[in-house]
Amino acid sequence: MTEKLRLVEAVRDTLFAEMARDDSVVVYGQDVGRNGGVFRATQGLLDEYPNRVYDAPVAEAGIVGLGVGLGVYGFTPVPEIEFSGFMHQAFHQIQQHVSRLRSRTRGELNCPMTIRAPYGGGIHALEHHSESFEAGYAHTPGLKVVVPSTPADAKGLLTSSIRDPDPVVFFEPTRLYRSFREEMPEGEYTVPLGEADVVREGDDVTVVAWGAMRHRVLDAAENVDANVEVVDPRSIVPLDTETVLESVRKTGRCVVVHEAPKTGGMAAEITARINDRALYYLEAPVQRVTGYDVPYPLFAREDDYVPDEDRIRRGIERALPE
Amino acid sequence: MPRETAYELSIDHVQVLESDGSVDAELEPDLSEDDLLEMYWTMKRSRRLDERAIALQRRGELGTYAPATGQEAAQVGSAHALADEDWMVTSFRETPAYLARGTPPHMLLWYAMGMEEGSATTRESRNMPPSIPVGSQALHGAGLGWAQEIADEDAASLVYFGDGATSEGDVYEATNLAGVFGSHTVFLCQNNQYAISVPRAKQTRAETLAQKAAAAGIEGVQVDGNDVLGTYAVVRDALESAREGDPVFVEALTYRRSLHTTSDDPSVYRQEEEEEEWEARDPLTRFETYLRNRDTLDDDRIADIEASIEDDLREEIRLGNEGREAVDVEEMFEYAYETPIPEVERQRAAFRGEDRD
Numbered sequence: 001m002t003e004k005l006r007l008v009e010a011v012r013d014t015l016f017a018e019m020a021r022d023d024s025v026v027v028y029g030q031d032v033g034r035n036g037g038v039f040r041a042t043q044g045l046l047d048e049y050p051n052r053v054y055d056a057p058v059a060e061a062g063i064v065g066l067g068v069g070l071g072v073y074g075f076t077p078v079p080e081i082e083f084s085g086f087m088h089q090a091f092h093q094i095q096q097h098v099s100r101l102r103s104r105t106r107g108e109l110n111c112p113m114t115i116r117a118p119y120g121g122g123i124h125a126l127e128h129h130s131e132s133f134e135a136g137y138a139h140t141p142g143l144k145v146v147v148p149s150t151p152a153d154a155k156g157l158l159t160s161s162i163r164d165p166d167p168v169v170f171f172e173p174t175r176l177y178r179s180f181r182e183e184m185p186e187g188e189y190t191v192p193l194g195e196a197d198v199v200r201e202g203d204d205v206t207v208v209a210w211g212a213m214r215h216r217v218l219d220a221a222e223n224v225d226a227n228v229e230v231v232d233p234r235s236i237v238p239l240d241t242e243t244v245l246e247s248v249r250k251t252g253r254c255v256v257v258h259e260a261p262k263t264g265g266m267a268a269e270i271t272a273r274i275n276d277r278a279l280y281y282l283e284a285p286v287q288r289v290t291g292y293d294v295p296y297p298l299f300a301r302e303d304d305y306v307p308d309e310d311r312i313r314r315g316i317e318r319a320l321p322e
Numbered sequence: 323m324p325r326e327t328a329y330e331l332s333i334d335h336v337q338v339l340e341s342d343g344s345v346d347a348e349l350e351p352d353l354s355e356d357d358l359l360e361m362y363w364t365m366k367r368s369r370r371l372d373e374r375a376i377a378l379q380r381r382g383e384l385g386t387y388a389p390a391t392g393q394e395a396a397q398v399g400s401a402h403a404l405a406d407e408d409w410m411v412t413s414f415r416e417t418p419a420y421l422a423r424g425t426p427p428h429m430l431l432w433y434a435m436g437m438e439e440g441s442a443t444t445r446e447s448r449n450m451p452p453s454i455p456v457g458s459q460a461l462h463g464a465g466l467g468w469a470q471e472i473a474d475e476d477a478a479s480l481v482y483f484g485d486g487a488t489s490e491g492d493v494y495e496a497t498n499l500a501g502v503f504g505s506h507t508v509f510l511c512q513n514n515q516y517a518i519s520v521p522r523a524k525q526t527r528a529e530t531l532a533q534k535a536a537a538a539g540i541e542g543v544q545v546d547g548n549d550v551l552g553t554y555a556v557v558r559d560a561l562e563s564a565r566e567g568d569p570v571f572v573e574a575l576t577y578r579r580s581l582h583t584t585s586d587d588p589s590v591y592r593q594e595e596e597e598e599e600w601e602a603r604d605p606l607t608r609f610e611t612y613l614r615n616r617d618t619l620d621d622d623r624i625a626d627i628e629a630s631i632e633d634d635l636r637e638e639i640r641l642g643n644e645g646r647e648a649v650d651v652e653e654m655f656e657y658a659y660e661t662p663i664p665e666v667e668r669q670r671a672a673f674r675g676e677d678r679d
Contacts, residue, residue, distance in 0.1 A: 062498070
């Protein structure tokens with residue numbers, strides 16, 4: 001443990017390390033070259049690897065679709081989509097091709113791409129720059145979906161994602177890019193996909209949260225009259241259901257917190273899995289604290305849309321005994 | 323303010339083999355007797371496979387099938403120009419092209435029987451599986467061609483799509499990106515005149531589809547797609563150019579003489595006169611006349627070829643049925659991910675009837 005890094009710096013360091021380790025890694029996307037990425041996640045990469053880092057035209061479907069060809073050929077494409085809100089322009093490529101290539105060819109061809117994109121709100125951005133669509137990608141079989149919440153996890157999870165033979169959508173919470181620094185594990189460091197982090201141990205109630213919400217939940221946990229256990233799944237697919245269930249069986253209570261809209265969000269899925277396999281351990285209905293089922297508002301209303309500490313605290317209280 | 327010409331555009335049209343079987347000797351490609359016979363055999367085999375597949379579908383043994391009848395020259399001519407190290411990226415009507423690249427008919431039947439076994443290409447074959455969403459595969463061809471440029475490989479990629487696909491954004495993005503990145507890609511648009519029922523004239527106001535290349539800054543050329551020698555020659559040259567990092571867009575003018583798919587009825591939207599006009603320009607008849615004229619074929623050899631195709635397809639249909647009977651349903655869980663996902667494994671266990679907790 002030496003250097004303290006911000007999340008975006010951890011992403012950048014990991015890209016450098018993986019490009020050095022593996023000649024097949026190709027980084028490309030809008031503004032990732034000379035400009036170093038709009039959030040500077042790729043700064044300096046072009047100078048170090050002029051033949052493996054490319055600025056791409058504004059064409060999200062194209063960027064992802066080309067990655068299918070690169071991946072089939074034998075490269076490991078790591079494209080950046082400037083904002084995940086514009087990944088919808090590439091969703092058909094992801095849903096129809098990236099996620100299905102392995103099934104379609106009986107495992108003969110695959111697409112080992114890691115699509116990086118900033119994710120979530122909290123930076124007063126324009127329309128379509130703040131959505132959290134992780135449930136849409138989780139609803140696409142064949143994909144893995146990863147959301148790091150800390151700089152060290154960003155390093156460990158991005159390393160695992162790039163090395164993973166399956167396609168990964170890697171969502172980087174914009175709010176966390178520069179919000180704090182953390183001491184980094186030195187050298188080679190991986191966090192396996194599908195292994196949740198029990199961030200805070202407690203006996204009274206389990207709160208499941210990822211991305212920027214994990215940090216809000218930790219703050220809220222300090223201000224409720226209960227011993228809160230906080231579980232960060234770190235990857236949405238594969239989801240570490242076992243750790244969530246283990247925690248819920250211990251606490252008997254659960255709250256799931258996410259920025260995404262409530263209907264059909266991952267909280268609904270997690271609640272359903274708890275109902276399937278831990279219902280009789282529950283002392284109260286599973287609570288959801290989420291964004292609302294309205295379009296993500298412009299930033300004047302953003303702070304009221306994204307669950308804040310107060311809403312999270314009230315959610316936890318609803319799960320506790322009266 | 324006076325106006326000046328900023329850019330002038332013209333599109334070449336190429337034809338080597340005329341409808342009557344006569345040939346432009348200056349443009350005639352230097353193909354061996356074996357090459358010519360192989361192309362003929364493949365075209366003929368493909369057309370016969372179409373007939374057999376439609377009959378099988380009508381008997382309920384196949385699902386939806388998209389016949390390529392009428393487009394054999396465009397596909398076999400172009401695919402014959404590919405080298406082994408080149409990649410082929412297809413749409414859903416590329417039976418002749420797959421046959422030209424060595425895919426056995428029973429695999430194409432498996433796909434039409436609803437089995438992924440039929441799209442299980444091999445990495446060595448350098449054939450991509452069929453792509454159903456119109457035009458989306460053009461980007462994969464541009465990506466493969468880009469990979470060949472980055473790897474500095476002396477190889478190219480050939481992408482097939484239809485006239486309707488040129489209305490899709492992905493085809494524009496693919497040509498544009500290929501130009502920017504110097505992809506080793508040839509975009510082969512088979513303009514078969516109809517996107518299901520919508521005629522070419524309602525697809526775009528552009529005079530030719532080849533001119534769509536101009537917007538991406540790459541070369542565009544038009545060829546008579548019912549002329550197998552012309553298509554071969556144009557695509558051979560285009561692949562040479564692509565190998566140097568200069569992608570090319572080729573529009574092959576052809577006609578889908580049969581159905582869009584087995585669930586389509588062209589009599590609703592096509593006139594008989596038009597169908598007759600294109601029948602007279604049929605690619606197989608024309609090529610056969612050419613081969614007869616140069617004494618490569620006569621009645622006896624044609625009869626031999628037809629008999630061998632019948633034997634071959636009988637065996638391939640048998641293999642197709644055998645494969646269908648051997649389907650292991652549980653394999654659908656096998657290939658979704660390379661590394662296991664616990665939830666998928668739970669569902670697999672439930673599928674097997676195993677209770678797990």
